Amino acid sequence: MTTETWILDMDAGPIFEQIGRNVREQLARGDLRPGDKLPSARDLAATLSVNPNTIVHAYGELEAQGIIEKRRGLGTFIREDAPVETMRKDMLREIAETFVNEVRRLGVETDEAMAVLKEAWDAG
Amino acid sequence: MLASLVNVTKRYRTTEGVRDLTLHFPAGQIVGVLGLNGSGKSTLLKLIAGLLFPTAGEISVFGGTPRGNRARTVFLGETDTLWPWMTPADAGRFMDGLYSDFDPVRFGELLDVLEVPRRKTKAMSKGERGRLRLAMALARSAKLYLLDEPLAGIDLISREKIMMSLVREWHTDETILLSTHEVAEAEGLFERAVYLRDGGLVLDVAVEELRRDGKSVVQTFKEVLA
């Protein structure tokens, strides 16, 4: 788990939420898989130069959402039954909504938007 | 409360260091003390450390006087206070002999983690001296840490090492007051931010609140102090 995978923007809202979103994104992308071990709250805090309580808060939220679990004596892990598919779908929906909002602000029609989208998809 | 200031004013010969400050610091917080040069950050920390006496108002630390409780407080000042002939071993001997809460083993570990060279301080760079002084401070187990610009004038790599060590060594019942100009670098550490201007308190806020409104500590700094 390198620092590059955790990107924090101090202007983008509470850090613990960003951490949570980071974990969900990594799971959705497959960078993290169910059963993987997460760094301890203290280690992650040190890596990111962030208050350990923030990470504890983030892990607490993720635990409440059923994504991670603490195994006594072993550490913090992504749950085997973490709802990865749901997260992927949620993320996809978020990306789609962002695309739609941006495109609408440009004042582009639906057909044109879809055509450009298909072009970009085929090219990439 | 670990430290409390009530209507504290510190007047120097021609200027005012701090003006009618009232602040309370409970256990377990990491607090950023922020402001421009001359805003009173150093004065605040030195008052709590007992290096300065207030002109008016009351300061209590651990329920008593600041100077009376200096054995339970760690102050890391801005000025380089090491004797030039001291080696890290000498510094360890000095601390071990004078502070009962100093852990020589932890000191050795911190020296390794912070990669402090085993030389006389006069042969060390500013960053290396800063790391040595931090190791001396963190090897004590105090409940109140007062760090006055611990990152000032120190190279980037050393700053990162210092912040990582701060995070690792902090215990949840300890309070750290950290004043710095490197607000962007350090803001992740803060649970609470105290903004000072011309010796007065301008804003005292939980960092979570700022972020919920989509503002960073840095942005608030510019808004409140520019």
Next chain:
Amino acid sequence: MRRFRTLLWLEHRRSWIWSVALLGSLAFWAWGIKQVRVWDVAERLGIRAGLLAMACAIGTVVLCLMIGRIRSETRHGQYQVLLLTPPSGYSHIAARYLYVAGVAFAYFITIGFLYWWIMALAGIHLDATTLVELVLAVPFYAISVSVLPLLAWTLLLMVFISAYRVSGPGWIPGTVMLLGTPFALRWLIDGVVRVSYSLPGWRLFANAPAALIERFGSPDPETTMQVNEILYNGVPIEPLLILLALTVALLVLAGRIWQEVEA
């Protein structure tokens, strides 16, 4: 106790170069003594004794410089470190003073030995009692009434200046202390002289005349009587007691000021 030992260790590490230089300089004076080539024995002895007197004076100045070095500490912020350490101001003052006083004792006892040496070179053979008196009792008395109080006074002056540096023009209280000292000194000396010999004096060098007579022959009866009278009276104890008490008082005051000092 551990803390005090650490403070002494700190003093030693800070000042060992001064100590070594000071004590080492005695080798220079010893060399100088050997260089005196005057024919007349008494004159030679006189010149050599003069050299040693110079060594005493210069050594005293150096010791005062050693103890008064607080200012250099203040500039580099090391003052801050010491203000934050748990030991009280009294401990800090005591540690600094005891270290320098220790060096002073070593220095002046060695000079006592050198006086014995120049006497031996002049053919005067002192017996064991006189030797011990010359090497231990005389240095102890001499520095207790002069050097030790002076060191305490210097330390107090420096602490005074440092203490008021931040909250006002630091030089004013220091200057007041300096200017007031000659008056205080005159008053002190008057008082001490008046009180002296109320108690029995401390008799020293009872056997010295015998050694001198052996070497130089008997002086006239007039001189013999005067010398015997001086030896009978001995040196007054009062100055010793008063000045040691004064030294302690100055140190206590310095400790008190240190407690109130700001960084």
